[in-house]
Amino acid sequence: MTAMSTVDGKTVRVALLGCGTVGAEVARLLTEQADELAARAGAPVELAGIAVRRPDKHPELPQHLLTNDAAALVESDVDVVVELIGGVDPVREWLLTALRKGKSVVTANKALLAEYSAELFEAADSSGADLYFEAAVAGAIPLLRPLRESLAGDRITKVMGIVNGTTNFILSAMDSTGAGYAETLDEASRLGYAEADPTADVDGYDAASKAAILASLAFHTRVTASDVHREGISNVSASDIAAAKALGRTVKLLSICERVEGEDGAESVSARVHPVMLPRTHPLANVGGAFNAVFVEADAAGSLMFYGQGAGGAPTASAVLGDLVAVARNRVLGGRGPRESAHAQLPVRPMGQTPTRYHVSLDVADKPGVLAQVAQVFAAHEVSIAAVRQRDRHDTASLVIVTHLAPDAALEATVEAIGKMDVVNEVVSVMRVEGEDS
C-alpha cells in the first residue's frame, strides 16, 4: 500500500505573479495546507517568490519572497508560474518566456487566453510544459477540466451559461425590484458587486472572453474574443424586464457557444454574448446574485449543468490550487496535461447568419387589420411566428410576438421594418429567447 502517502518527488517551486484577493488566498493556502498539497501532488509544493508592483504595500506577506521584478522571478529557478495579474501586457511575454523554458503555467487570465491561447499553447508545446486555466472561467466551478477531459470522447453541441456575476447581480436585482438599469448599477457599485469602471462586465467583454475560451475547448476550434458577438446589458430596460415578467420569463446575460449546421450540412461555431429571455422554469433562470451556472449539451452525455461561485478570492483560489496540484503531479509523475485541441477548426458563423429566436413586444394602434399587417412583415422576411398575444388597452393594444428560429439578420431587419410602420406606436422590447421549444 505504498501509494498512500508518497511524497518523494523533487520539490515543485512556484512563482506567484500578482497578489490581490485571489493571490493572497493562494499564498495562504499554499502555506497552511502544505502537507495536504504535498500528499496530493506527490512532492512538496513551495512558494518560491511573489511578484507584486509595490512590495512595500504588502507587510502581510513573507518579505523575503517579495519582488517587484516579475520577469526576473519567471527566469529564476522556479518550476511553475501562477499568474493572477490579468490583462494582456506585459503578462503575455512573461508567460511565453516561462512556457518556452519548460515552466508550467497556471493562470486565471481570461483576457489573455481569449486572444492568445494558440500562441501560449504553442510555447507550452515547444518545451512540454503544461498550461492550465480552470480559474479563468466560472471561478470555482470545475468546468474547463470536464470540457477538456471528461467530455473528450463526446460531441458537445452547446455550452450556455451565466459566467459574469456582476451582470447577473444587476439583472437579478432589476427583476426583483423593477428598478431601471442605471439605478441598479449604482446600487451594485455601492455594494461592491460592480467595479468602479464596470465596462468590462456590463458591456459583456468579460463574458465574451469566457465564451471564446469555452467555444475553443468545446468545439476544438480556435475562437478568440473578437470572434464573439457581444451585446451588454446597458440597454436592458425596466420595460424589458416587465415584459419578460408578464410572460413568466426572466432576463439573463448568457454566453452561448453553439455548433450550428448550415443548409449545406457544413458545421460552424456560433459564439455570442447577449441578454436572453428565459422561462422562469429554466434552471439558469433561478441562478441568482453573483453565482455562475453553465449548461452543456453533448450527443452522448445529454444535458449537464455545473453550478457554483464564479468569483471571489477563495473560490477562484480553489480552482488555481486544483490546477497547481495537477501541474505538480505531472512533474512528479513525468506526464503532461491536455494540450491545445484545435483539430476541428470549424469556421465561426457571423451573428447575422446565426439562428436565433426573438421576443418582440409592441404597442400598436387598436384597429382592425393591425395584426395582419405586422404578421405580413414577419412573413416578408421569412420569419415564422411561434406565438402571439394581443391585449387591448384604451385606444392602443399590446402585441407580443415570439418567433421560431430564423437567421438573426432576418429578425433584426423584421424589427427595424416593424418599427417604421404607421400602426406601430412603439417597439417596447426586443430580446432573444432561449430555453424553449422552438
Place this chain on the structure above:
Amino acid sequence: MTAMSTVDGKTVRVALLGCGTVGAEVARLLTEQADELAARAGAPVELAGIAVRRPDKHPELPQHLLTNDAAALVESDVDVVVELIGGVDPVREWLLTALRKGKSVVTANKALLAEYSAELFEAADSSGADLYFEAAVAGAIPLLRPLRESLAGDRITKVMGIVNGTTNFILSAMDSTGAGYAETLDEASRLGYAEADPTADVDGYDAASKAAILASLAFHTRVTASDVHREGISNVSASDIAAAKALGRTVKLLSICERVEGEDGAESVSARVHPVMLPRTHPLANVGGAFNAVFVEADAAGSLMFYGQGAGGAPTASAVLGDLVAVARNRVLGGRGPRESAHAQLPVRPMGQTPTRYHVSLDVADKPGVLAQVAQVFAAHEVSIAAVRQRDRHDTASLVIVTHLAPDAALEATVEAIGKMDVVNEVVSVMRVEGEDS
C-alpha cells in the same frame, strides 16, 4: 502550430469486456468517431477485441473481434481494458491481471470499486498503469474527475446527492401521485425504470457503493461499501410523503458523505445512504425522474452542484470514452493519471455517533400536557427541538417536531421512547432532514 492535429502516437489497442447497453454504445462510438478520438488522444484508438458471454448472440458486432474468453483477451496484445460487465467475480481477477501487466483500466464497476479499490490501485501502481472510473458514479456527469483533480487543492467537507435513478423515479412518482411504495415500484418496473430484481436499487446497495467511492475520493480515505450506513426506500410510506408535502418538503434517497468533527476536535468521515426530507426550495428537491445531481461543499470553493443523466447507454458511454481518451493520451504523452489518494485515512464514524436531524410526525391524544410530556422525552435524550407544529383534530392531535443536530443514536432512542408513550397513538412518520439551517 503543430499541436493542432498531432496523431503520431502508437495505436492504442482496447479490449472491451461486456457489450450490453453501455458497451454497445462504446463500441459504436469508438468506430464512428475514430478520427475525432484519435485527434483528441494523439494516437489512433482501436477496438482490438470484445469479450461477451455468448458471441453468437451478437450478430450486430464485428464478428472477428468477438470472443467469450475475457481472460485471454486481457492477456493479449492490448493496452487498455474497458470493463462494463459489473459485479466482483470474475471481473476482479481480470482487472488485477491487466493492471499488474501495465494495461490501463477504464471501468464503470461501482460494486468492485466500492470494495476493492485499494487492491486495484495497488496493482495499477505496481506497473504504472492508470485506473479511471468516471462512469461508476452518476453516469455522464463529470463528478469524479472534479473530485480527484479540480478540487485537489481544496478541502471538501460534504458530498451529498441523488445518485440512483430508480429510487429517484419512484420517490418523484410517489410525491406527484400520492401512491404507496409497492404500487409505484410496480409501475416503475412496468416502465422499465426498475430492474426485475430491484433490490440493489431500492435497498440502497447501489447508492451505498457510490457513497463509498465518493467518500474515498473526497476525503482521501479508504471507505468501502460495508462502511456505509444503508437504508433503502421500501419503508417510505405514502404518509411520509404526505407529511413532507404538508411541510413544503419532499423525500429523496441521498448518498451523504461528510467530514465530521468530534467533541475532541478529531476528524472522521460519515458515509450513509437513507431517505431524507428536503425543503422544496433545495436544488436537489427539484431533480426529478431518473436524473442525478450531486452537491459538493468545499472550504475554498463553497457550494458546487453537478447535474445530468446518471444512467443509460449513451450517457454512461460518454463518461467511459472521456476516460478512455485520458488513458490513451497518458500513454501517448508518457504520463499517468491520478493514483489512489488515501493519505488522510480518517476513521469512519458509526451511524449512531453521526450528527443528524430528525423530522418526527406523531398522532397524539388531544389533552393538556401532551406536548410537555413529549418534549420531556426529547430533553431526556439531550435532543434539542428546532420547531414544533401542533394541529388539533377530533379527539387527537397531529404533532410535528423537527430537531436540531444530535447523535443519530440519541434521535433513534428518542423516537423509540416516544413510540411507547401512552399519549402517543401513532408515530406517523420519522425521517432525517437535510438542507435546512439547524
